[in-house]
Amino acid sequence: LAFVMSSLVAGLEERIDLPRPVIVVGSYLLALVVFGFVVFYTGAAITQQVADLARNYPDTERDILRVLADWERGLQFGRLQIDLTELYAGAVTGLEQIGSDIVEQAQAIAGVTIATLGSLLLIIVISLYMLMDSARILPRLRAAVPRRYRDEADLFERSIVRAFGGFLRAQLILAVMQALLVAIVGTLFGIPYLFLWGTISALAMLIPFFGPPLALLPPVAGAVLFSGSAAIPVTIILFVVQTVIVNWLQPRLMRGALGLHPILVLVGLLLGAQVAGVWGALFGIPVIAVLWVFISYAVFRTVPNAALPETERLSDVDEHVMVSVAREQVGDETHPHIHVTRTRRPDGSEQVELKMTDRETDEGPRPSGAEG
Numbered sequence: 333l334a335f336v337m338s339s340l341v342a343g344l345e346e347r348i349d350l351p352r353p354v355i356v357v358g359s360y361l362l363a364l365v366v367f368g369f370v371v372f373y374t375g376a377a378i379t380q381q382v383a384d385l386a387r388n389y390p391d392t393e394r395d396i397l398r399v400l401a402d403w404e405r406g407l408q409f410g411r412l413q414i415d416l417t418e419l420y421a422g423a424v425t426g427l428e429q430i431g432s433d434i435v436e437q438a439q440a441i442a443g444v445t446i447a448t449l450g451s452l453l454l455i456i457v458i459s460l461y462m463l464m465d466s467a468r469i470l471p472r473l474r475a476a477v478p479r480r481y482r483d484e485a486d487l488f489e490r491s492i493v494r495a496f497g498g499f500l501r502a503q504l505i506l507a508v509m510q511a512l513l514v515a516i517v518g519t520l521f522g523i524p525y526l527f528l529w530g531t532i533s534a535l536a537m538l539i540p541f542f543g544p545p546l547a548l549l550p551p552v553a554g555a556v557l558f559s560g561s562a563a564i565p566v567t568i569i570l571f572v573v574q575t576v577i578v579n580w581l582q583p584r585l586m587r588g589a590l591g592l593h594p595i596l597v598l599v600g601l602l603l604g605a606q607v608a609g610v611w612g613a614l615f616g617i618p619v620i621a622v623l624w625v626f627i628s629y630a631v632f633r634t635v636p637n638a639a640l641p642e643t644e645r646l647s648d649v650d651e652h653v654m655v656s657v658a659r660e661q662v663g664d665e666t667h668p669h670i671h672v673t674r675t676r677r678p679d680g681s682e683q684v685e686l687k688m689t690d691r692e693t694d695e696g697p698r699p700s701g702a703e704g
Contacts, residue, residue, distance in 0.1 A: 333456065334463055336504065381527055404417065487625065502582065503538050514530040517569055533551055599620060601616055604617070
């Protein structure tokens with residue numbers, strides 16, 4: 333939460349001349365108001381649509397069985413025949429069993445809900461203090477690190493901020509765009525129960541790697557069941573637009589998260605889900621990103637261009653490209669051709685000397701120690 337809110341706080345600090353605590357508290361109040369409005373409005377709409385769906389279920393079931401029967405006739409391959417009606421009946425039986433289990437566990441669910449709300453309140457308070465006192469907390473943490481590990485500590489801090497912050501912001505943006513896409517397409521083609529399909533689709537989009545294909549299923553199912561003639565154009569439009577989002581927009585959003593190879597993304601997703609369930613699946617990828625930065629730095633002396641200080645990054649390569657670094661390049665906010673020498677005076681104070689080396693290539697001045 334602190335990572336997500338940090339961008340909003342930083343943007344307001346640049347535009348509003350107020351103390352940081354006031355801006356942080358105001359940002360949280362604004363976010364809570366917007367979030368509360370969205371949750372309550374969406375929740376009320378979904379509740380109403382679920383009630384309408386349950387009330388109209390007999391007519392809806394007849395339409396579903398008719399569609400499945402048409403599909404069965406088209407899916408016959410000689411002696412091989414898929415009984416979609418039987419599969420549907422089994423799915424309905426399973427859902428009814430799940431519903432009865434939920435009703436039986438209503439008291440336990442209420443207790444878990446209260447505990448979750450308490451945890452959410454604690455999370456909000458902790459993240460609030462993290463943002464308000466970050467200017468004091470971070471220097472104290474840096475001071476506790478031995479000087480010989482300062483470079484690694486700086487690299488770790490930047491990697492954490494970019495990996496977690498960039499990843500969470502990218503996932504939220506993708507989920508919002510998916511909800512808007514479903515709302516626009518559903519409105520154009522007259523698909524009912526849009527809040528229900530859009531909410532499920534947006535939540536599915538939050539799942540890394542497997543989310544985009546899963547996010548297509550709810551609106552496509554709604555189009556097939558309730559707007560049969562629009563099923564094909566709806567599917568084509570959703571597939572094409574989502575392909576553009578996933579293959580063009582998502583990589584650009586993820587550049588701030590220290591871009592990973594798809595294999596490492598899948599490894600982070602699977603390991604995170606195995607270790608910590610849903611939360612592990614969500615946060616396993618940025619954890620793998622940070623580990624990958626340190627492995628690359630320790631073994632190959634390379635890091636993603638995005639992991640360097642802003643003044644150090646190579647302007648002619650993408651942020652996710654691995655670049656070789658000199659040790660002094662990682663921790664000092666200087667160009668690699670400016671060598672920093674630190675010494676201690678007899679009175680215990682620190683003396684810093686800068687030595688310039690002017691190296692040029694055929695392409696013009698280029699920092700030594702940094703290569704694409």
